[in-house]
Amino acid sequence: MKRIIYLLFAVALFSCNSPLDKSIFEPLSVEDKSKLIDSNHEYGKIICRCEMVTLAEIKDAIHRPVGATTIDGVKRRTRAGAGRCQGGFCSPKVLEILAKELHKDPREIAKFDQQAILLVGFDKESL
Amino acid sequence: MINKDIVIIGGGPAGLAAAIGAYEAGNKDIIILERDNLLGGILNQCIHNGFGLHTFKEELTGPEYSERYVRKIKDLKIETSLETMVIDISKDLVVSAINEDKGLIQYQAKAVILTMGCRERPRGALSIPGYRPSGIFSAGTAQRFVNIEGYMPGKSVVILGSGDIGLIMARRMTLEGANVKMVVEIMPYSGGLKRNIVQCLDDFSIPLKLSHTVTKIHGSTRVTGVTIAKVDDLRNPINGTEEYGECDTLLLSVGLIPENELSRKVGVIINPKTQGPVVSESLETSIKGIFAAGNVLHVHDLVDHVSSEAYLAGKNAVKYINGLLDEIKMIDIQASDGVRYTVPSSLNTNNVEDLTQVRFRSSDVYKDAYVSVYLDEERILHSKKRILTPGEMETVTILKKWLIERPNLKTITVKIEKE
Amino acid sequence: MPTKELTCINCPMGCLLSVEFDETGIKKVTGNQCKRGELYAAKEVITPKRIVTSIVPVLNGVEDMVSVKTAIDIPKELVKQCVTELKNVKVEAPVEIGQVILENVCGTNVCVIATKSVERKK
Numbered sequence: 122m123k124r125i126i127y128l129l130f131a132v133a134l135f136s137c138n139s140p141l142d143k144s145i146f147e148p149l150s151v152e153d154k155s156k157l158i159d160s161n162h163e164y165g166k167i168i169c170r171c172e173m174v175t176l177a178e179i180k181d182a183i184h185r186p187v188g189a190t191t192i193d194g195v196k197r198r199t200r201a202g203a204g205r206c207q208g209g210f211c212s213p214k215v216l217e218i219l220a221k222e223l224h225k226d227p228r229e230i231a232k233f234d235q236q237a238i239l240l241v242g243f244d245k246e247s248l
Numbered sequence: 249m250i251n252k253d254i255v256i257i258g259g260g261p262a263g264l265a266a267a268i269g270a271y272e273a274g275n276k277d278i279i280i281l282e283r284d285n286l287l288g289g290i291l292n293q294c295i296h297n298g299f300g301l302h303t304f305k306e307e308l309t310g311p312e313y314s315e316r317y318v319r320k321i322k323d324l325k326i327e328t329s330l331e332t333m334v335i336d337i338s339k340d341l342v343v344s345a346i347n348e349d350k351g352l353i354q355y356q357a358k359a360v361i362l363t364m365g366c367r368e369r370p371r372g373a374l375s376i377p378g379y380r381p382s383g384i385f386s387a388g389t390a391q392r393f394v395n396i397e398g399y400m401p402g403k404s405v406v407i408l409g410s411g412d413i414g415l416i417m418a419r420r421m422t423l424e425g426a427n428v429k430m431v432v433e434i435m436p437y438s439g440g441l442k443r444n445i446v447q448c449l450d451d452f453s454i455p456l457k458l459s460h461t462v463t464k465i466h467g468s469t470r471v472t473g474v475t476i477a478k479v480d481d482l483r484n485p486i487n488g489t490e491e492y493g494e495c496d497t498l499l500l501s502v503g504l505i506p507e508n509e510l511s512r513k514v515g516v517i518i519n520p521k522t523q524g525p526v527v528s529e530s531l532e533t534s535i536k537g538i539f540a541a542g543n544v545l546h547v548h549d550l551v552d553h554v555s556s557e558a559y560l561a562g563k564n565a566v567k568y569i570n571g572l573l574d575e576i577k578m579i580d581i582q583a584s585d586g587v588r589y590t591v592p593s594s595l596n597t598n599n600v601e602d603l604t605q606v607r608f609r610s611s612d613v614y615k616d617a618y619v620s621v622y623l624d625e626e627r628i629l630h631s632k633k634r635i636l637t638p639g640e641m642e643t644v645t646i647l648k649k650w651l652i653e654r655p656n657l658k659t660i661t662v663k664i665e666k667e
Numbered sequence: 668m669p670t671k672e673l674t675c676i677n678c679p680m681g682c683l684l685s686v687e688f689d690e691t692g693i694k695k696v697t698g699n700q701c702k703r704g705e706l707y708a709a710k711e712v713i714t715p716k717r718i719v720t721s722i723v724p725v726l727n728g729v730e731d732m733v734s735v736k737t738a739i740d741i742p743k744e745l746v747k748q749c750v751t752e753l754k755n756v757k758v759e760a761p762v763e764i765g766q767v768i769l770e771n772v773c774g775t776n777v778c779v780i781a782t783k784s785v786e787r788k789k
Contacts, residue, residue, distance in 0.1 A: 162349065166348045209368050213389065228399065232382035234469045237381060241401065245750070295735075308782075309782040312764065315764055398724055441681060443674065
């Protein structure tokens with residue numbers, strides 16, 4: 122039993138060191154960044170400029186098992202929104218990506234809990 | 249590696265004006281790198297008017313002002329690369345950028361102009377107690393949702409900070425159907441333009457609570473209200489003055505910070521008073537060939553000043569490439585007595601135009617005071633100002649001939665005097 | 668004679684104006700640094716006007732919203748009504764900067780025009 126656990130652990134460790142696919146973009150060398158973008162152009166679109174988080178990483182964070190469904194969910198998996206501007210710049214973009222990938226209306230997208238909605242309606246709706 | 253004489257980082261009003269300045273100075277080998285899918289920068293979401301009075305003698309909205317410059321860029325066929333994010337600048341002026349289609353691109357520049365603009369100070373930097381509910385937005389983010397995406401971020405709003413963005417958003421939110429309950433300002437004066445107090449608050453009877461701040465945010469999933477309190481001279485909340493204000497949204501307009509991560513990374517010396525690069529009269533930073541202009545250099549109030557400053561940076565980048573920029577710092581400009589900072593920080597008599605605009609901000613509100621300029625010990629300017637406030641950038645003009653007449657001049661001091 | 672103090676909003680100078688007036692009209696304006704200030708003062712005391720800026724949705728455009736403004740200023744008391752009239756206005760792309768979005772807003776004979784161009788989605 123212990124052996125199986127060690128084996129699984131080793132497999133997990135080694136898959137963490139697997140190469141560029143599903144990498145974290147920011148710390149890579151210039152050459153590796155370049156290779157990654159060539160392999161998946163969505164690594165060439167930066168969504169969170171403070172932490173240099175790419176569209177590919179955010180989409181992966183949403184579609185992976187136990188993926189993100191909220192703004193904070195994306196933040197905790199990718200660091201998008203955790204940098205110096207604290208999501209001031211990227212939260213509209215992350216919201217749009219969540220809505221598109223989850224086939225939801227932007228007004229349904231929440232910060233962390235389904236009641237923590239960001240957008241309350243359209244412009245002029247209350248007039 | 250692509251060779252480009254001039255690489256401009258940022259296609260907002262500063263970048264656009266810098267490109268035109270460089271072009272009109274005789275160098276057409278320019279590229280503007282812009283991370284968004286359109287040029288114009290923050291002007292695209294500034295749908296209100298008040299832009300261009302100095303530049304075009306007309307009052308334009310942000311997008312209209314931007315359109316004038318974008319049209320000129322197109323007419324001059326100046327190269328731009330959109331959705332292109334610069335991730336690095338090296339000391340030898342290699343600019344690395346990424347783009348979805350082009351991948352990672354590197355430009356070997358002869359001169360780089362930094363025009364990245366600024367970002368907003370977030371809630372975390374204010375340490376306001378409370379949970380982390382939704383409904384807290386920086387004013388600029390709210391502006392993006394309302395003006396670009398078409399969504400309302402809230403129904404019942406309190407705004408912290410009476411700088412221009414906060415005031416403008418008070419009006420925007422009201423006109424789109426929200427109830428803006430008050431604007432709260434920690435200082436005893438507003439940081440925004442007086443015309444915005446009239447048009448954005450007075451017109452809608454939105455109260456401005458000076459010398460107050462938000463001491464707690466209520467609500468665990470969505471904001472339910474805020475506690476505000478009066479502050480003392482040291483800007484600390486006074487016990488017993490707390491009031492509760494029900495709201496579902498808190499907008500923060502609490503300061504703009506020049507976006508200098510790339511600048512810091514390459515080693516450009518930053519002025520702690522402006523959070524922007526230290527520059528000479530030519531707007532050259534401490535690294536040869538790297539220039540800066542616009543909000544990345546110091547946060548401006550008027551886009552017209554951004555444009556004229558950036559145009560000059562473009563012109564000087566060309567001068568630098570042509571070997572005509574004298575790199576010695578000759579004369580120090582000191583900010584003293586009530587002047588918080590000056591831009592530029594130094595002058596070289598051989599480089600200056602006939603008139604040099606030295607821009608500064610006062611560190612406090614002064615009424616019926618004098619702006620004085622000393623050339624070493626000699627007072628050369630002494631102008632009375634009815635009011636000086638940190639929220640409004642001021643200018644003094646230095647004449648080239650004064651410098652020529654004083655070849656041994658060491659220091660120019662700008663200060664505020666009572667008489 | 669009654670005097671009203673107000674801040675001129677014509678340009679970012681924000682001069683503090685002092686206006687003396689009676690039932691026949693404006694008698695004297697002081698505090699202005701230009702002619703526009705004097706004209707503004709007279710207007711603001713008797714018939715205050717404002718330029719209204721807003722946004723309307725775009726259909727089939729590369730952007731979702733287009734920014735608009737009233738071509739000239741309209742009476743201040745009609746600002747809220749003007750925005751309400753824009754509530755159900757949507758415009759089809761392409762939109763050209765300066766294009767008329769709504770004519771004769773609030774019966775003022777003033778048009779609301781687009782302040783930027785939006786291309787049609789391909």
